[in-house]
Amino acid sequence: MSERIFKMYSPLTGELYQAGEYEYEDSADEYNGEELLLYAEEIEKAVKTYTENGAENLMKYFDGSDFIKQHVRSLVPSVEVWNGRLCGCTTVRADEDLSEPGWDKLMDYLSGQYSDGWGEGFEQREIETEDGLLYVHFWQDHDFDFTVEEVTPSKKYEITDIAHPKDPSLHRIRALQRVSETVGPGTLGGYVQSEENLSQENDGAWIYGEAICCESAIVTTGAFLTGQARVSGSALISNEAEIGGQARVRDRAVVSGGTVQEGAVVCGDAVIRKNQITGAVPLVEGHATVMGVVAGAVYLGADAFILPGNTVDNPTNSVLAINGTHVRLYSIEQVKPPKAPER
Numbered sequence: 001m002s003e004r005i006f007k008m009y010s011p012l013t014g015e016l017y018q019a020g021e022y023e024y025e026d027s028a029d030e031y032n033g034e035e036l037l038l039y040a041e042e043i044e045k046a047v048k049t050y051t052e053n054g055a056e057n058l059m060k061y062f063d064g065s066d067f068i069k070q071h072v073r074s075l076v077p078s079v080e081v082w083n084g085r086l087c088g089c090t091t092v093r094a095d096e097d098l099s100e101p102g103w104d105k106l107m108d109y110l111s112g113q114y115s116d117g118w119g120e121g122f123e124q125r126e127i128e129t130e131d132g133l134l135y136v137h138f139w140q141d142h143d144f145d146f147t148v149e150e151v152t153p154s155k156k157y158e159i160t161d162i163a164h165p166k167d168p169s170l171h172r173i174r175a176l177q178r179v180s181e182t183v184g185p186g187t188l189g190g191y192v193q194s195e196e197n198l199s200q201e202n203d204g205a206w207i208y209g210e211a212i213c214c215e216s217a218i219v220t221t222g223a224f225l226t227g228q229a230r231v232s233g234s235a236l237i238s239n240e241a242e243i244g245g246q247a248r249v250r251d252r253a254v255v256s257g258g259t260v261q262e263g264a265v266v267c268g269d270a271v272i273r274k275n276q277i278t279g280a281v282p283l284v285e286g287h288a289t290v291m292g293v294v295a296g297a298v299y300l301g302a303d304a305f306i307l308p309g310n311t312v313d314n315p316t317n318s319v320l321a322i323n324g325t326h327v328r329l330y331s332i333e334q335v336k337p338p339k340a341p342e343r
Contacts, residue, residue, distance in 0.1 A: 003073070003185035005151040005176075006092040008110065009082050012036055013140055014043075019132040028135075033085030036136070039129050040086050043136055044079050046127045051077060053161070058090075058113055065105045071095050072106070073186075077118065077138070088114070088138045090146075093186070097150075107146050114139035153177055155200045157189065164191050170212060173198065179206050190225060211243070217250075227261070235266075240274065240281060253290075258282040264300070266290045268308055277315050286323075298322070299330075 014036050015028035036043065048054055058075040062068065073093040080089035090110060098106060113119060119138035127134040153176035164170035170191040178184050183206055190207035192198055197213040199205045199220035207213055211225035217235040219225060226244040231237055233250040243249055245261040253266045257274035258281035260266055266284065268291040274281045275296030284290060288300040292307055296314035302324040306312060314320045319330045 004094055004096060005153065005185075006094065007080070007149050007151055008090040008092060008107070009080070009147045009149070010088040010090070010110075010114070010138065011140060011144060012043075012079065012086055012088050012136060012138065014039075014134050014136045016129070016131060017133045017135075031134075033087055036086040037081065039127070039134055040079070040081065042127050042129050042134065043086065046125060046136070047077065047079055047122070050122050050125060054078060055161070056118075058110070058118060061113070061117065062109060064109060065102070067102055068098070068105055068109075071098060071102070075106075075110070091151075092148075103148060110146070111139065111144070153185075156202060157198065157200070159192060159195065160188070162188070164212070167191075169193055170214060173207060175206075177202065180204055205238075213237075223255075229260075241272070245285070247284075258284065258294075260284045263287045264289070270306075271295075275313060275315055278317055280314070280317065288322075296320075 012033045014031040016031060017028050054076060056076065058077065059072055071094050076091045078089045078091065079086055123135055123137045127136065156177050156179060157173045157175050160172045160174050162172040170193055172191055173189040175183050175185055175187045175189065190209055190211035192207065193214040196216065197218055198207055203220065204222040205220050206224045207219060208224060208226045211227060211229040213219050213225060213231045215232045217231045217233055219231065219237045221238040223237040223239060223241040225231060227246065229243040229245065229247045231243060231249045233252065235249045235251065235253045237243055237249065238256045240257045241255040242259045243255065247260045247262065247264045249255055249260060249266045251267045253268065253270040255266060255272045258272050260272065262285040264284045264286065266272060270290045271293045272282055272284065272290060273295050278296055280297035282294045282298040282300065284300045286301040288304040290306045292310035294300065294306055294312050297317060297319045298312055298314050299319050299321040304322045304324055321328050321330055
């Protein structure tokens with residue numbers, strides 16, 4: 001199901017009780033959204049704490065229109081600088097525009113949440129500032145309204161708070177745009193250590209399932225990882241490359257074409273690429289290890305080992321198969337196709 005992101009901006013006001021010599025003053029100074037910019041950092045921190053680091057979804061309290069329930073996935077309150085003011089900002093994730101009746105119902109619901117529910121609870125929380133205690137109101141009894149703007153994500157994916165069960169430095173990714181036919185906005189992917197590990201360009205590159213790209217390695221330009229593959233070191237996976245199964249690509253290896261799967265290892269200064277004449281690409285699987293250069297229609301299986309400094313570049317359309325110590329040349333029809341990656 002596709003996802004569209006909207007932001008509903010609403011005014012913020014606040015009351016600041018100045019710090020006296022021994023205690024806080026009895027009367028408060030009133031602040032509007034422009035004046036609250038002075039305390040934006042403290043307010044944002046307080047909202048994140050109150051919403052469990054931005055994870056609270058106000059849709060869990062919604063008990064109204066079936067249309068809203070069907071099309072809105074989440075409502076997450078926050079604050080954001082908008083038009084020169086600090087404003088309330090409710091991020092709406094939905095599968096379509098809600099049309100006028102839908103937005104009206106959602107605005108009515110949020111007005112209630114901000115006046116009597118979530119907002120009422122938040123405005124009772126003290127926010128400590130260097131000037132005194134601040135109380136912030138998401139709702140006002142005059143001049144209160146919402147302005148809705150649709151957000152076009154500038155990035156392909158975001159890194160979520162979902163940590164890898166065995167390595168907390170790795171986190172799942174979530175698509176913000178459509179990446180492919182099977183990966184739409186909101187789709188969870190595999191694990192990365194930082195945004196350096198997967199291209200943010202709209203190039204089709206993706207990490208599926210339990211696959212991992214970490215350290216200084218990168219997946220880019222249409223390549224993808226599947227299964228429990230792991231890419232590390234400063235390895236580069238690009239173009240027509242597919243890494244799947246429990247394959248490992250590490251060190252300074254470059255895979256710019258072909259499939260590496262099952263328990264294969266590509267390491268050192270290895271290069272796996274297409275042949276410049278035929279355009280054919282290798283298939284590396286089993287427990288094969290590549291530390292040299294492999295290009296063209298080459299099949300490596302079993303315990304095949306390509307040593308550093310060695311090059312296997314097949315300039316023909318026949319398949320050069322290396323299974324352990326056995327080397328044979330097959331027609332393309334005699335060679336089994338690579339297994340479909342698990343996406």
